[in-house]
Amino acid sequence: MNSAVASPRGTGTRNTRILGILTIASMAFLALLGLVFSAEDRDQGSSVRIMYVHVPSIWVAYIAFGMTAACSAIYLSSRNRSLIWDRFAGAAGEIGVLFVAVSLVTGSLWGRLSWGTYWVWDARLTSTAFLFITYLGYLAVRRLGGTHRQRARRSAVLALLAILEIPLVHFSVRLWRSLHQEATVATGGTDVHMDGLMLFSLFFGLISFTLLFLWLVIHRQRSLALEDAMENRGLDAAIEARREEAVS
Amino acid sequence: MEDASFIIGSWVLTFVAIGAYAAFVIRRGRELSRNATSEEMPWT
Numbered sequence: 001m002n003s004a005v006a007s008p009r010g011t012g013t014r015n016t017r018i019l020g021i022l023t024i025a026s027m028a029f030l031a032l033l034g035l036v037f038s039a040e041d042r043d044q045g046s047s048v049r050i051m052y053v054h055v056p057s058i059w060v061a062y063i064a065f066g067m068t069a070a071c072s073a074i075y076l077s078s079r080n081r082s083l084i085w086d087r088f089a090g091a092a093g094e095i096g097v098l099f100v101a102v103s104l105v106t107g108s109l110w111g112r113l114s115w116g117t118y119w120v121w122d123a124r125l126t127s128t129a130f131l132f133i134t135y136l137g138y139l140a141v142r143r144l145g146g147t148h149r150q151r152a153r154r155s156a157v158l159a160l161l162a163i164l165e166i167p168l169v170h171f172s173v174r175l176w177r178s179l180h181q182e183a184t185v186a187t188g189g190t191d192v193h194m195d196g197l198m199l200f201s202l203f204f205g206l207i208s209f210t211l212l213f214l215w216l217v218i219h220r221q222r223s224l225a226l227e228d229a230m231e232n233r234g235l236d237a238a239i240e241a242r243r244e245e246a247v248s
Numbered sequence: 249m250e251d252a253s254f255i256i257g258s259w260v261l262t263f264v265a266i267g268a269y270a271a272f273v274i275r276r277g278r279e280l281s282r283n284a285t286s287e288e289m290p291w292t
Contacts, residue, residue, distance in 0.1 A: 001282040011277030013291050049255045098269050106258040113254050148262065212266065219273045222291060226280035229288040 011222035019215045026208040033201040041198070047113040050106055052201050054210035057103035057229035058128070062210065063213060065135065069163035072156035084221070086152035089159055093138050095213060100132045119194060123172040124180035129167050134162050148228055191232030 008140035012020075034052035068089045075085035107125070108118045118124065142155045173180050194202075264266060 009278060010274065010282045011281065011291070012274075027263075033254070035259065046251050046255060052259045053259055057262065097270075102262050102265050105261060109258045109261075113251055126257045160265065216270060216273060219270075219277060222289075223273060223277040223280060226277065226284055226288060229284060230280060 008198055011219045011226075016215060016218055019211065019218075023208065023211045023215050026211060030205050031207045033197075038197050038201045039195055044114060047048045047110055048198070050110040052114075052205045053213075054106040054110060055107060055202060056205040057099045059206050060209045060213045061099040061103060061131075062093040062170075063210065064099065064154060065131075065163060065216070067092040068096065068159045072159035073246065075152055076156050076160075081149070081152070083148055083152060084127070084225070086156065087221045087224040087228070088217065089156065090139075090142050091217045093142075094220060096110060096215050097132065097135045097139060099209075099213075100128065100135065104128060104132060117154070121175070122180055123171070123176035125175055127165070127169045127172045127208055129163050134165060138162055148231075224245075 008110075030052065034049050038049070038052070040046045044051075071089035071092065072084045073082075075081060075089065078085070094130075104125075107128075111125075112118045113121070138155060138158050141158055142149070142151055144154070286292060
């Protein structure tokens, strides 16, 4: 059998397909938990159901931006400076931007139900919007011209600066007077005032969205690798054409 | 009833945004892999 025909096309493998099926199944179960099985909150009423997508979205954004910074640090500190770290950083940054956007929009819808307004210039909301804009800038910097190594170096430096915003966003509700509620679960103590099924739904959401993040980042890193390969090929062809022109 | 539209809207918006991005990632990978060699796709 021809090896080119036998090899699967695209960025998927058997393992990513298994991960994808697990992710879809867990998302479907999360929807059941969040929209059907879990109870209404004593204070928030049914609007608490938005939390099961809102909290995991910002969780994934934190993981994604953390990964962007970690991969950037590895790229800058490693001796061989493998571009795979840069591509993982870029893929995670892109996914992080998507999930911050989702978190901002779902939070805004929740705010309309709970506070009576879609937006207030509150410390948490404003710092999250600033985080979103910063990482949009990071993605824009990745698209500036230059070689892949130039792209990797400048975006890695920016990623290491941008990650400093995460503690600012997370602790903004404690540092400043904020309309946004403080952490309900990640309080640092063991005293969590939350119904068992609600807590389970929230944690299940975090796990489901983390699986989704892993699936997305693997596929996106591979498609970025293919983009780089195609660009290299185009550059090689252009150099070859110039050489032929010079000889003739 | 107004609550329901906001809640369902949040969930639909989340899944549509993620689904659209996932579809973009998969389609982009498939497009690029058509002309790629095995060396350029070490995961295969």
